[in-house]
Amino acid sequence: xxxxxxxWFVLPSAIAMxxxxxFPIVSVVIQSVHxxxxxxxxxxxxxxxxxxxxxxxxxQEATAALRAEQPLGxxxxxxxxxxxxxxxxxxxGQLWDQxxxxxxxxxxxxNLPFYKALGFTLTYxxxxxxxxILFGFVxxxxxxxxxxxxxxxxxxxxxxxxxxxxxxxxxILFWMVDARGVIGTALRxxxxxxxxSVKADTGLMWIMLMVYGVWHSAPFAFIVYYAGLQTVNxxxxxxxxxxxxxxxxxxxxxxxxxxxxLTTFIALIQLMDNFRVFEPIISFNASAHAxxxxxxxxxxxxxxxxxxxxxxxxxxxxxxxxxILLSPVLVRTYRSYGKA
Amino acid sequence: MASKAQQRPLALQIVLxxxxxxxxxxxxxxxxxxxxxxxxxEADFFSxxxxxxxxxxxxxxxxxxxxxxxxxxxxxxxxxxxxxxxLNSVLVCLFVVTISLTLGTLGGYALxxxxxxxxxxxxxxxxxxxxxxxxxxxxxxxxVFFEWNVWGYLPTAIIVLVAINQPFTLWMLHSFxxxxxxxxxxxxMVDGCTRFQAFRHVIIPVMWPGVITxxxxxxxxxxxxFAVTAMILDKQNQTMVPKIASFLGTTQTKGNVMFAVAAxxxxxxxxxxxxxxxxxxxxxxxxxxxxxx
Numbered sequence: 234x235x236x237x238x239x240x241w242f243v244l245p246s247a248i249a250m251x252x253x254x255x256f257p258i259v260s261v262v263i264q265s266v267h268x269x270x271x272x273x274x275x276x277x278x279x280x281x282x283x284x285x286x287x288x289x290x291x292x293q294e295a296t297a298a299l300r301a302e303q304p305l306g307x308x309x310x311x312x313x314x315x316x317x318x319x320x321x322x323x324x325x326g327q328l329w330d331q332x333x334x335x336x337x338x339x340x341x342x343x344n345l346p347f348y349k350a351l352g353f354t355l356t357y358x359x360x361x362x363x364x365x366i367l368f369g370f371v372x373x374x375x376x377x378x379x380x381x382x383x384x385x386x387x388x389x390x391x392x393x394x395x396x397x398x399x400x401x402x403x404x405i406l407f408w409m410v411d412a413r414g415v416i417g418t419a420l421r422x423x424x425x426x427x428x429x430s431v432k433a434d435t436g437l438m439w440i441m442l443m444v445y446g447v448w449h450s451a452p453f454a455f456i457v458y459y460a461g462l463q464t465v466n467x468x469x470x471x472x473x474x475x476x477x478x479x480x481x482x483x484x485x486x487x488x489x490x491x492x493x494x495l496t497t498f499i500a501l502i503q504l505m506d507n508f509r510v511f512e513p514i515i516s517f518n519a520s521a522h523a524x525x526x527x528x529x530x531x532x533x534x535x536x537x538x539x540x541x542x543x544x545x546x547x548x549x550x551x552x553x554x555x556x557i558l559l560s561p562v563l564v565r566t567y568r569s570y571g572k573a
Numbered sequence: 574m575a576s577k578a579q580q581r582p583l584a585l586q587i588v589l590x591x592x593x594x595x596x597x598x599x600x601x602x603x604x605x606x607x608x609x610x611x612x613x614x615e616a617d618f619f620s621x622x623x624x625x626x627x628x629x630x631x632x633x634x635x636x637x638x639x640x641x642x643x644x645x646x647x648x649x650x651x652x653x654x655x656x657x658x659x660l661n662s663v664l665v666c667l668f669v670v671t672i673s674l675t676l677g678t679l680g681g682y683a684l685x686x687x688x689x690x691x692x693x694x695x696x697x698x699x700x701x702x703x704x705x706x707x708x709x710x711x712x713x714x715x716x717v718f719f720e721w722n723v724w725g726y727l728p729t730a731i732i733v734l735v736a737i738n739q740p741f742t743l744w745m746l747h748s749f750x751x752x753x754x755x756x757x758x759x760x761x762m763v764d765g766c767t768r769f770q771a772f773r774h775v776i777i778p779v780m781w782p783g784v785i786t787x788x789x790x791x792x793x794x795x796x797x798x799f800a801v802t803a804m805i806l807d808k809q810n811q812t813m814v815p816k817i818a819s820f821l822g823t824t825q826t827k828g829n830v831m832f833a834v835a836a837x838x839x840x841x842x843x844x845x846x847x848x849x850x851x852x853x854x855x856x857x858x859x860x861x862x863x864x865x866x
Binding site: 234235236238239242243245246247249250252253254255256257258259260261264371372374375376378379385387388389390391392393394396397398399400401404405406408409411412413414415418419448452453456457460480505508509511512515518527530531533534535539541544545548549551552555559562563566567 | 596688740793852
């Protein structure tokens, strides 16, 4: 394809991505190193019949002028990144000195908002991703063994949790798990504890959020594995059988090697998606027990006072996290596409 | 095909069957339960005293005289004007899908046909953009949108969603176009077509399966989005998902939970139909990256 033809064909989508993805990223980085101007304070002397007093007042005009002159705010460098709501450098140092052991340190670290969010995000990502792969595989094998006429409906219902809006899927589960809901009742009966409530317990809430995560993502892994199972080479399987391979050996040496590249694909997509976990925290109203990086950004932006700078700093830190997670994907894509 | 050696032992059959039954219950039951419960009053859907109330609708018959009630739906659609949110969602999805596909087919086609190195870099950058959580971009939008006074309007949300959709659309369409034989458009160009004429008359007629699949996923992305639409639409212009979230903020007043339940069911219904009619395309779309990439 000629250069000029290529240029005109990709121009519209290139402009869209440049304006609404690339520039915002740049803008977020710039915002994260600026803070809003403080108000300009002036000292005013009030003299009355009983002597003079000095009072401080806000110079509205000067403040407005300063803000108009530098709309981005004052350059703050990495100040925002180091404050208590983000990396909390000083606090972490103090905690390190005070705490008695590594467990104690991590426990205290979880009280700082950024580390609380990071802790949950990472736990969620690294618990949900392997479980998704495991469950997806088991379901794929089970569906593959079902009668052919049943497979259509089975796939239909399996897709539901994945296709339905995450916020809505979360709400549906949340209402059932509510102490007055049907699963909540079942849990209380099972645990034989009439006061059991998922909403009130941090541990249970974490488990519930992860159960939601697996429920939501397992269908994706299932579909990919199921498609993979359809293309297992039957000749190889038959040859293995003739050579006396047991059922387990056939799976171990023929099916699993065939599905391995799919596993890397699922794992990478899932790592990316789980790292941005956000909607279930809203649906489960779980922010008292569990927060995530995405939730922290949302919370900064949506509060009474929009804390754009704070949100921008968290955004940058999140993007750095994504970049670390993504590096294997990039290397893989580079290898498979770059040479072709 | 089913030779004796392939027959599964009974124990394995049973384990597989149990897995299927448990998974089907986990996947489908919550939706049917919520659908059923949406026609009850709050005291039945959330019953501390006796969970079977949700099935029998005891409180519902006491309060309304019938075992089923459409109060939740009335409250959500009429009283809280959920129809407005639905209309907004329809508009957003329609425009996002149309614009995404228009830009995406042009770009995807060029990326699939170009043999130069920069096409590969273009795709790689798109992949990086695809990995960005959309919410991280929002704090970049807000100051600019406030400054230009475009915050809160549907067209703004549509353009933003189109842009966020682009990387994914490009990747998907690129892999579909790769599967259309290159000889097809090249022979048209040998016959004197320009590149665009070849695209217009030869490629467009055969590209629909790929476009429909990609369109489905663009639709899902726009329909399911919460992070972006919640942040850049004002109350009047909210789409369905942020609207449901705003019902939750006021759940304390009695009855409002049932509004949210009714709205949730209303929002899920179109997705249900979508999977029913386009199951094959959705499956092929979900596996597209895995099989080829």
